[in-house]
Amino acid sequence: MDRVIARFWQDEQGATAVEYGLMAAIIGLGIISSIEMFPETLNGMLGSVVEAFGEEG
Template identity: 45%
Template sequence: MLARVTTRFLRDESGATAIEYGLIAAMIAVVLITTMMLMGDSLYNLFDRGVGRAALTLDSATP
């Protein structure tokens, strides 16, 4: 009885795809978070510079 239940449990693959997609999503999240942590200052400066330029453009366009 126990051997049959164990064998059936080990052969059951339902839900494996969902688990695989979850693991892939978790790995992508870890890579993105790590990249943003390592490049945090550079990204901040890049966006800050872009906002500054947009503000200057808007200020110069105002009559």
């Protein structure tokens, strides 16, 4: 039983998944907060992209 617990304690495979999950959450929060801080700028930028594609089609 001690070997099973020691092997479980030394296994770092799950820690990597947790780290990737935390990085994804932090990146997501950064994207969401930047969208909320500059909604007019984002709308203007996306509007100009839509207009550019509309003129070509």
